[in-house]
Amino acid sequence: MRETFPLLQNHIRVTSLIRTLFITKEVPYPPIGGVSLRTWQNINIMMKLGSVGVFSVSNWSPQNTSLPGVTLWKHSNVASQRSKWEKLENRLWWLQSRRHPDADWAYAKTAAEELDTILTKFQPNLVIFEEVWLYPYLNVVKRHQCQIIFDNHNVEASVWQQRHSSLPDFKSQFKAKIQLDHLLSIESDFVKQASQVWVCSEDDSRLINQYYKQVAPTQVIPNGINVAHYNSVYSRECPPVTKLENTRHNILFLGQLSYSPNTVAAELLIYQIYPQLRKLYPDSRLLLVGRNPTLSMQVAAQREPGIIVTGSIPDVRPYLAAASVMVVPLLQGGGTRLKILEAFAGGCPVVSTTKGAEGIKARNGEHLLIRNTIEELIEGVNQLWLDFSLRDKLARSAYELVQAEYSWQAVSRKINLAIHQLVPELAPLS
Template sequence: MYALIREVAKAHEVTILSLAGPGDDPALTERELGTTIAVRVPWTGRQPPSAAKRLGQLRALFSPRSAQHRQMIHPALQSALDRLLREQPVDLVHFEFSLTALYRLPSDLPVVLDVHNVEHDLVRQIGRHGSVIRRWFNGIEWRKLRRDEIEAWRRASLCLATSVADSQVIEAATGRTAIVIPNGIDLERVPRRPLTLGRPERLVFVGTLRYWPNAEGVRFFVSRVLPLLRNKIPDVEFVAVGADPPAELAAMARAAGVRLVGRVPDPQPWLERAGIVVVPLLSGGGTRLKILEAFAAGRPVVSTRLGAAGLEVEDGVHLLLADSPEEFAQAVTRLVESPQLRESLVENAWRLVNQRYRWTTIGQRLLDTYDRLISGPRPGDERVEAAVHTD
């Protein structure tokens, strides 16, 4: 979101309207990106699970709406949005995350909705795992969320997806074209570093660990893949970098050769020290920024096919793909044992992100989409104000 707002702000005047939870700093957003209107709330998706979240989930059980609707559709933000529209001319509203398009707007105002993920399908996948209570809750939640998401998609003038697969789901539900605006990378922020800075045997995973698919992937890797690797590479080391790991992962990190790192200000030093980046995801949606960051940093990647879904990558050319524990361990071993393969993957992957996944290129695609939606700039007025909701 930061990168896309920054690219749009190069051409137009942008006003950011956002929920802000404990610890969020709207002043920082305003310094980095421009005018920001923050609505303070007790909890957002950026904060770790809390009593406020659990209470909201409990109350949602007695509502026809999903728990995510309760979290994201806040009366105070609706009031701030109404006031913004009264006080200044707005040519287009861009919402982030599906449910935000359920905020009320004038019917003649163009609305772009960036879907990020098909959230109800993600909750459905998560609902297959965990405790009985978690499975029961998510079994109810994903069905409510599906109704909410489809309603939001249909309200928007245009939906954006990060992958072709997600765009097809949206198109099937709405009967309208969804535009693919992929995730991208800032090659200046994530510079390529020599492979010699990291040991080939050091495997790194980067991702928020309170996010279920990430935690699930780390559990799978430590319990199913790492034991196979130790038989072939005794000094293999696995490092998981990410905020708010659940207690069970902390317990697994006591095993030899496993290190669990919590929230870090910048993952780049960890990527620099990595010999290989692993993405052992078994569930999820959208596309993985973690793979693009590894490509940009010059690190070879082993991923499940689902982990690399939505990216224009080729197995054996840009990365290695493996799904079973045995295949994953074999792919990692190949990379550890072959400096030539590591260098080849790194070179091809860096060329791919440079050509297709730079934010400047993706941002221009978004600007072109805006122009088509509002039929070009209005005579005598080059401003396009966008009210952008982030969490």
């Protein structure tokens, strides 16, 4: 789990007008990655505007039986609900333009029937879809009297093109092209049928217009974090992980390590960036922190004692406390990187590619260092390790930025304004 989230302090005037149902892929709490961090943020903020229900789907059944503060929660294990016919039908996804394997993963006809029952019982004013992969449930929601918000965590067609732009053989390229065409059809229909589309950044807002032209009104709702949760790291009161107390030359990378853009970045760190830094600083260590590390990452950690691969952890803060720099050598991806916001909140200086810092209002040399080649990334880390005044300057400016733009309080004001456009009766901010 990346964070434990207390409920947001009630600085918004609560109204009983809003009943919101979230439809989520996977269980949103406890949050264990970028998707659930954003989803739980939005749920927490909407709870201050009225009652919240959650309908979640996955291929497993959670151990927890309730979500903190949520009025109604129904979870469907779609893997156990699919009939043999549905499983066969899913293999033929390519015959229908608005089918995609990743969307089929989250769908079962029985789950759709359960959602219909929940909608009838809960009678929400708003339904918020978290991610494009829940598109198969759109027709169910449209049968009910409610407005639809499509929270597009990434412009997925763009991310898909980035991830599959250099496949090795014709068969793989052909399959990826078919999946992209279907994804474009799904994402296009979703953004046109929604009452409102949420994106993580101005960059994604421009991408939506570039890909889909005529769409529902688009609102920038940033990824945010509970900044106070990291105060003990920022103040250096949080003890670092045992055996990592020497924090002078520890390099940190956070994220779900099996996610393709993170996998590529982690491999750059393992095989190109860290070995060169290790020559300059023999005591340096590379901390790859996150769930589902690949086999190659685990093998690298067994070969090289300076590489630490954690897998899932209960709390990221002791690793932030152990780090002297976060390096984000991302070459692919969409949305905005919560890992950078966590580093900003914890006072950990950041060296990132332009892609890694995309969508965050951070300026090179003021809040972080932007470096785009392997040599530049190494130079940036070396610069921070040699210049303590630069480290402190970046950390202070980055902390002020995350408080002003990416705290839950800042994001809640943006959500309130977005919802007010759909429900004008909503009381304005106090």
